[in-house]
Amino acid sequence: MHVLLTNDDGAPHDTASPYVKYLVEAIEKHTNWDLTICVPSMQKSWIGKAHFAGKTITASYVYSAINKPEDNSFHGPFGSPNPDYANNPEYKEWCLLDGTPATCADIGVNYIAKKPVDLVISGPNVGRNSSALYSLSSGTIGGAMEGFQHGKKSIAISYAYDTESASTPDRLTEASLIAVKLVEKLLSVWDKRIDLYTVNIPLTEELKLGSTKCVFAPLLENKWTRSLYTPSSHTEQKESQDIVDQTVTQGQTFQWTPDFNSVHKNLGPEDVLTDARALKKGYISVTGLRAAFETVPELNSGEIDLK
Numbered sequence: 001m002h003v004l005l006t007n008d009d010g011a012p013h014d015t016a017s018p019y020v021k022y023l024v025e026a027i028e029k030h031t032n033w034d035l036t037i038c039v040p041s042m043q044k045s046w047i048g049k050a051h052f053a054g055k056t057i058t059a060s061y062v063y064s065a066i067n068k069p070e071d072n073s074f075h076g077p078f079g080s081p082n083p084d085y086a087n088n089p090e091y092k093e094w095c096l097l098d099g100t101p102a103t104c105a106d107i108g109v110n111y112i113a114k115k116p117v118d119l120v121i122s123g124p125n126v127g128r129n130s131s132a133l134y135s136l137s138s139g140t141i142g143g144a145m146e147g148f149q150h151g152k153k154s155i156a157i158s159y160a161y162d163t164e165s166a167s168t169p170d171r172l173t174e175a176s177l178i179a180v181k182l183v184e185k186l187l188s189v190w191d192k193r194i195d196l197y198t199v200n201i202p203l204t205e206e207l208k209l210g211s212t213k214c215v216f217a218p219l220l221e222n223k224w225t226r227s228l229y230t231p232s233s234h235t236e237q238k239e240s241q242d243i244v245d246q247t248v249t250q251g252q253t254f255q256w257t258p259d260f261n262s263v264h265k266n267l268g269p270e271d272v273l274t275d276a277r278a279l280k281k282g283y284i285s286v287t288g289l290r291a292a293f294e295t296v297p298e299l300n301s302g303e304i305d306l307k
Contacts, residue, residue: 002034003027004117004147006104008044008139009126011096012064012072016043019124019159019172024092025069026176031184036117038108041077041096045125049102049142057099057107063091069176070169101143109150119187120147123157123199124179130160130200130275130285131220133263144196145291154196155183159203160279166203175201178209178284186286194288200275204282214284220274225262229254 005024009017020039027035041060062076063085075085077096085091095112097104101122109117122143129138140156147154157179161167178201186197206212232253267277275285 001032001118002036002113002115004105004108004113004120004152005035005037005039006101006108006120006122006143006147007039007125008047008101008122008143010040010043011062011094012074013043014072017126018072018167019126019176021064021069021072022169022172022176023121023124023157023179025067026173026180028066028092030177030180034115035092036095036108036113037092038095038097038104038112040101040104041098044100044139046137047100047139047142048137049145050100051103051106052099055099057097057103059107059112060096061086062094062096063088064094066090066092069173101139102146105143105146105154106150109147109152117147117152119183120144120152120154121157121183122147122154123159124176124201125156125158127158128160128200128279129156129158129198130279131222131263133222133224135198135219135289138198141196141198141289144198145289148195148291153187153190155186156196156198157183158198158200160200161203168203171203171205171207174207174209175203178207178212178214181209182214182284182286191288193290195291196289198275198287198289200279200285202279202282202284206282212282212284214286215273215278217273217275217278217283217285217287219287219289220268220276222263222266222268222276224258225266226259228256228258230257231255 012021060077061081062074064074086093105120122140125140129135129140135141144154144156159175275287278285
């Protein structure tokens, strides 16, 4: 089976992307999958399934040591595949694109992979992607959705934590083993009505393959209780840093201050086991999704009379 791995946290990095090498290690150790990796060249969280329209995408290549999941160093970047590392079994090739997770899924499936892709895995995300609030903005889920849009089965994987200390090597190793086993299970029971799955694995002390409960659960449908931003009391000079922000202006600024605590506390009715409540209980949650906005069929038929 040929798997394309993408994410929204980018190449291995001690702060921005510390989880991904553990999943790569688990895939290399516990499966015979043929793995191609194509990820953003820098973190692209909270970007959903966006593409940078009009931007020419540039690829570079880095090489990280296999069997060292805690080591986030790599050789490169190189402007093209480097045969000295690409042909060395001690290293894994990573294609980096200066685009979004969806861009990586598209270009990865259609150009970077040397043979047809059977499955797109997006993740593991640093943090949960449970409930509608997180899922609708998730670059991790966006990458998986893009994989489906190109005709591939796709699974988004996220590792949920409540404290930074939860991300220990032992827990990341166990979470990645569980992720691999769960992917294999989902592939064996895939329902044709499902376009993609989103998986949340809690990095708890009790996490263990075979003993941690794993459940199918719907998304918690929730809303923000207040704005994600807080106005600053001063003006700043704003510099161009990205294709999505080409202007240089001076004016009032708004700082990113979402109320995550409120989101984590408001889990809806106690008798409904949503993905968010499953995580609260220490369960692994699995949610089957359609890659489309939900409609209300009975309200979407008939002519509208504007007379």
